[in-house]
Amino acid sequence: MKKIPLLILFILTNFQVLNAQGRLLNQKFSIELSNVLLEDVLYEITNQSNANFAYNSRIIEPEKRITIRAKNETLQQILETITEYYNLEYSVVRRQIILRPAPEKEKPLKSYTVSGIIKDMNTGETLPGATVWAHNTASGTISNQYGFYSLTLPEGIYDLNFSFVGFSRENMEVIFDRNKNLNMELELNTETLGEVTITVNEKVEQIQKSQMSHIIVNPMSMQAMPEFAGEVGLIRNLQSLPGIKTHSDGSAFFFVRGGNKDQNLILIDEAPVFNPAHLFGYYSVIIPETAKDITIYKGDFPIEKGGRLSSVIDVQTKDGNMKRFGLDGVINPLMSRLALEGPIVRNKSSVYTSVRRSNFNWIYRETAPNVDLHILDLNFKINWSINNKNRVYYSLFHGRDNYTNHTGNTGIRWYNGTSTLRWSHIFNSRLFANATLYGSTYNYNLLVGQGIKWESEIRNISLRYDLSYFPNPELTYKFGLSRSQHELNPGNLMGLEENPYIPRLTVGKASKTLLYFSRENQLNDRWSWKAAIRLPLWHHTGPARIYSFNEKYQVVDTLLYQENESIKGFLNLSPALSVRYRVGENASFKFSHSINHQYLHLLSSSISPFSSFEIWVPSGANIKPQRAHQTAIGFNLYLPSVKLEIIPEMYYKKMFNQLDYVPHANLILNPLFHSQLRFGQARSYGMELLLRRTEGRLTGWLSYTWSRVFNQFDELNHGKEFPAFYDRPHDVSVFLNYHLGKRVNISANWTYQTGSAITTPIGFYEYNGSKVPIYGTRNNDRLPDYHRLDLSLAWTLNQPGNRFNHSLNFGIYNFYNRHNPVSINFNKVKTKDGNFVVPANLYGSHEILSTQKYLLGIMPSISYRFGL
């Protein structure tokens, strides 16, 4: 209690002091001085206010002058102006004002953004996937598909490093003192060209944050890979990558992480290609030489490019040389290709065009002189760089297979076409936008003469607007929306008069409206994460005749829908999350989980390696969207001393609403084809390992995959789980490439896969003179293991540095002539001349043999490449 009077005394005393200070600081006066020293100002204040100043003259810059104009302002306001200007602070002790240096403030550093386009110095082509790295920091970025990069750093001077595989590295000192545009041109390093097929950059791993399950293929250097029939096929080479299995020799089908063949989205300049096969699968429509960038995603798909369950193959075609005209081509006994590119207005706009046509008529001229079998590809692209912020592209792809007679009225013909119009706009150094209008068509015809044909078709047109926002190097937002319209013909007879006997198959139209958003955030040096949400709204509409079925798949109702009348809608959220944890400079753990939906389905009960009659149908009243949940964990390790990258990944995928068929399903010209479908689940899991070395005279990779895929359908195989056809547990590939000198390069590729799961009989019975197989469980057996060795030698004929370059490529496919079977059959007899034929005479007593069919033995090739 004694303390209370003392406290009151203290308060009163201090109140008096505070009150005196307040009076001093609040007195108002005017002062107007120009270009004077501080002591002159203080003298004037003392004159007007009786305030005394105390300070050490050394703390004041002696020659620093001030201009002050205050009109009826308080002493406090005037002091604040003065002390801020001289970087001082003041305090009042009685009537004395003491000046002293202001403590050093943590001055917040401003951040600035440097952005621009990274290009090839020789051609002006933009370089997607190039890295920009601020030396001695943990900050960097990767150029997007259009070569655009944006790097935001605190104010300062940085040594920026620009690099792209196969190109010379560029270093540049850049002052981050304002937002600025910095375009960079990298020069092609001709000495390393061909060394690398799959890109790696030691900084990519650090920059990529949480992206996993993807592989960037450098199309320029795919020439180093062994050829098949003189052509480097992208799909065939995918087989050597972990997690991707092809069907067999001569097939364009591939299966990614246990997904079916229709679960792969192949994009050429954003537009989907529905059949990537030429000649039933022997050749691929994707010509590596016409591509600028090829990226394969096995999971963790780019947010704007989902829509299939298992993979995205994203191909960006060449823009064309902005600086000079160029010509290149390939000639081999079966195919020829010629490409022309050049500027329309130098450094402003360019054009690229490529034509590939088969020339294999010499093979069949004797046996079938009246037929016309050919394939044709046309790639065309034009781009116009309006200014630093706007660029417009238009690209076209036309791929055609023609197997008809000379009059063209009987035979098979199919066509893939895509067309893309794209406008890239840089709003500012941190905001990049893309508006894309694209369409694609896949059309399949069986011409039966008399103007009659069976035709199936899928047409798609889409408009998409994407935005990428880079507030700082640690944060990236992507968001956008798209609208797609699909028209489908599931296969109908055309050229016939309307007749009730002619079945008409209608599946109507479908539209997809998609909203998406993703945020990628690097929390610190170790942790980064990415969260993404896709929200597709699928709408199935008429005109269509839709059948309803009972549990026995008998029709119980038929509904006729008019044009644009709503049939069924689906709204499914597709979220994705990925996380990265860095361990040291060049290693990181990664995790991803995603849910994907697929609304377009390929109906084909064929197990053939070749594409045949293909029907695309939409999700709707009788088909639910396919859905997949995929979880993957991985580890990335880069060993700079030996230039070796080690990437193990493990995944588990569960797929719902998967399609299969009743045995001997009838899908063609069957209006009730939905009754032939069965729906079930699939699960796949596996472990992948990729070791790759990308620099030096010896480069290459080793990949190994152990994986399983199982299907379960309540109404098939007695409801029991069975392995999928593409369940091939062990898969090994070794690719080695060695530079013998500056002009000679040799490479070898060895592939091994467990044989596909197949169904073989457990017995037979006789019916109408035929031996009919009896099967036990589905896919109860396996084809013999698949393996082969391919070799190639590329011999450059010109001296290095010559503008005209040309080379001879020799290849041997299946060097040791392994007969890898595509089927095992139990229906053949051997004729006297050693051929295997199906017995026809039902009176005969035949010894039926088991046989295996294989497609490709040893196959040498030669091709001549040239470029100018």
Add this chain to the structure above:
Amino acid sequence: MIRNLLTFNINWFRISFLMGIIALLTTQQSCEKEIDWELQNNELPSIVVEAMLTNENKIHEIRLTHPVKNINEAPGTVNGAIVKITSGHFEYPFTESDEIAGTYQSNFPFAATIDRDYELHIHYENKNYWAQTYMVPVSVPDPPRFEFVKSRNMFRIDWNNPQFNLQEQAMYEADISWEHLPEFDTQDTLTRARFTYFTFNTIDVSYNIAPQDKEEIYFPAGSIVTLSKYSLTPEFANYMRALLAETQWQGSIFEDARGNLSGNVSNGGLGYFSACSVIRVTITVSQTPGY
């Protein structure tokens, strides 16, 4: 006229297109070779029913056999079964033949008709098997054409009935005999042949477009060809189409997934009980090539 529009034969594929395609594909040495393949051992179903009624007034036969483990093994016959066919109030009992084991013959001749349902009843080893079928009409077949093969101085059959017909599905059976010709009467020479041909209302790539190489049957001038055209109900056509997929079309370059045939015999029985209208045409192969 409608028939012409709704049917077509894709023979062109067989001749030119296929040869071109196959030549192209087989440039890559597509090939077939014999292989030893060990089949997995599982329990097999009990009986196989091969029963076809026709609209001919005759003694009908039903063949009952057992499945076999090995493809070249002769099927065991089902003996001692009780077999009958019923149709409404009518009953047609069958008795096992003394001469051909496993073959059951109707006790009296009868002809099936298109306006009735027929039911097959089999009792064997304490199990009952049952199947039901019906018959659809058949149209008159086009007679087959014969192509003279100069190198062999023989003929081969050149089908001209359509492979594809939206209105009518049918099975053709050509029974060719030249055993009556004096120069072909020895025991060790092939003197008879029977083979089939189908019209479906489906397009099957392995049939219409890329069929397998098939045994060629050559026969001399003077051979007698009996062409029988059988009507196929949609269900039986599906069964025969599946049978072809598992036999003649198996291993074709556009092959479908394999699977068991869905017959109409209950209780796990294999085979099919069918009823077909049939029209037969008999032709003697002329000396004049090209007929």
